[in-house]
Amino acid sequence: MSDAEQALRKGIGLWGVISLGLGTAVGVSIFSAVSPATALAGPGMLLSVVIAALPMYLIAVSYAYLGSADPVSGASFVWPSRYLHPTLGFFIAWMRIIANMGAMVVLALVLVRYVSMLVPLPVKPTMFAVLLLALLANLVGVGVAARAQTAMVAALILLFGLFVIWGGATVSEPARLEPFLPKGLHGALAAAPLLMGLFFGIEAATEAGGEVANSRRNIPVGIAVAIGSATVLYVAVAFVALTVLGPEALAGSEAPILDTAKRFMGPLAVPVIVLAAIAAIGTSLNSIFTMFSRSLFAMAEAGVLPRFIARVHPRSHVPHMALFTVFGIGCVGLLMPMELTFLFLAVNIPNLVKYGSICLSAARVAHGHPQLHEGAGFRPARATMITLGIAGAICAIGLIALGLEADWRPYVLLLVWGSLGAVWYFVRRRP
Numbered sequence: 001m002s003d004a005e006q007a008l009r010k011g012i013g014l015w016g017v018i019s020l021g022l023g024t025a026v027g028v029s030i031f032s033a034v035s036p037a038t039a040l041a042g043p044g045m046l047l048s049v050v051i052a053a054l055p056m057y058l059i060a061v062s063y064a065y066l067g068s069a070d071p072v073s074g075a076s077f078v079w080p081s082r083y084l085h086p087t088l089g090f091f092i093a094w095m096r097i098i099a100n101m102g103a104m105v106v107l108a109l110v111l112v113r114y115v116s117m118l119v120p121l122p123v124k125p126t127m128f129a130v131l132l133l134a135l136l137a138n139l140v141g142v143g144v145a146a147r148a149q150t151a152m153v154a155a156l157i158l159l160f161g162l163f164v165i166w167g168g169a170t171v172s173e174p175a176r177l178e179p180f181l182p183k184g185l186h187g188a189l190a191a192a193p194l195l196m197g198l199f200f201g202i203e204a205a206t207e208a209g210g211e212v213a214n215s216r217r218n219i220p221v222g223i224a225v226a227i228g229s230a231t232v233l234y235v236a237v238a239f240v241a242l243t244v245l246g247p248e249a250l251a252g253s254e255a256p257i258l259d260t261a262k263r264f265m266g267p268l269a270v271p272v273i274v275l276a277a278i279a280a281i282g283t284s285l286n287s288i289f290t291m292f293s294r295s296l297f298a299m300a301e302a303g304v305l306p307r308f309i310a311r312v313h314p315r316s317h318v319p320h321m322a323l324f325t326v327f328g329i330g331c332v333g334l335l336m337p338m339e340l341t342f343l344f345l346a347v348n349i350p351n352l353v354k355y356g357s358i359c360l361s362a363a364r365v366a367h368g369h370p371q372l373h374e375g376a377g378f379r380p381a382r383a384t385m386i387t388l389g390i391a392g393a394i395c396a397i398g399l400i401a402l403g404l405e406a407d408w409r410p411y412v413l414l415l416v417w418g419s420l421g422a423v424w425y426f427v428r429r430r431p
Contacts (some may be wrong), residue, residue, distance in 0.1 A: 015211075020291075021227070021285060023153045024287035031277060046242070048195055056202060058392040063362075066365065068215070068217070070082075073297060075209050083365055090425050101333040103284075104333055110277070116276060139313075144145055147292075156274070167264050168236075194346075202223065205219060207265070207294045210294075224275075244260045262401075296322040303428070355392065359391075363393075
């Protein structure tokens with residue numbers, strides 16, 4: 001472990017691991033993906049949620065395994081670099097610069113749109129202010145950022161719990177779920193890719209693995225609790241939306257959660273759902289600053305980014321220059337087109353490449369690093385871990401291919417960005 005890594009404070013406990021994962025995953029998608037999924041599957045969208053979760057369960061096993069065997073900060077760069085190839089590790093982290101830029105823009109944009117339902121706000125200046133708030137929360141210290149994350153996740157669970165209990169107890173009509181599969185199993189399968197984004201980021205705390213206390217236990221337990229909680233939350237919210245609005249009305253809604261809430265909350269619907277959106281999106285944005293800064297920190301430590309980015313503040317013990325870099329990248333992202341389909345694919349494609357590489361890294365560790373395997377807090381049988389790692393990588397590759405049908409432009413953007421990364425990487429490696 002380097003001196004810089006040793007300077008990082010272990011300020012993230014079990015609840016911090018859970019809240020980073022759950023808070024990152026429960027973001028924009030829950031407010032937008034329910035309608036198009038219902039249009040494809042009808043009430044079978046509930047089954048689609050479970051189907052969409054299955055690849056992430058496979059991928060989560062690899063993260064839990066590596067997080068308990070080799071906890072590091074900047075895991076998405078470090079693990080592929082160590083266990084596959086340093087060049088591959090660089091390119092995965094390099095492509096995720098675009099992904100994280102797009103994610104920050106999406107989250108800030110949607111957050112401003114929801115808050116504007118209560119108070120009209122200028123879009124770009126408010127997005128800048130949102131990014132600044134996330135920066136300040138993380139500069140104070142990872143413990144403070146983790147506690148803020150836990151508080152926001154608690155508020156999120158409370159608000160969605162109110163939505164589920166109130167709607168389920170007063171106006172829910174389970175008969176609306178019949179027929180359950182009006183378009184057959186094919187419809188439920190077709191809707192599943194739209195819902196994959198519900199689970200992206202569930203592994204968030206592994207990016208700050210070097211700052212997780214008792215990481216060999218807390219990382220696998222935290223990931224398991226986070227992905228299980230997210231699945232229950234999504235199914236419960238979708239069940240209420242379906243049984244309150246009905247599949248036809250839900251499929252045609254542009255604001256499905258808000259339209260559902262209006263049926264039983266009346267005038268309270270807008271403030272309650274706006275607060276839920278603020279909590280959901282705020283937790284995701286806070287997690288991105290924590291995760292992305294650790295990835296940039298690890299890249300600078302390895303010498304593939306300027307060394308000053310790896311500086312750790314002597315008092316707060318956070319990688320402050322990496323955090324400022326994240327903020328700068330987010331500000332540049334404000335110049336990107338504000339088109340959500342384009343932005344979602346620019347975010348998801350590099351994340352899926354990352355997931356595939358982590359799964360292959362886990363398979364490689366299980367196969368060729370017996371000491372790490374034996375020291376892992378979460379340790380499936382070696383043959384089982386190899387099989388699960390390869391299966392997770394295959395799932396990620398398949399989902400990348402599916403995205404081409406939606407929009408080819410993000411693929412071109414990422415190809416150009418990757419070419420620039422190749423130039424940067426080989427120039428940096430020259431003596």
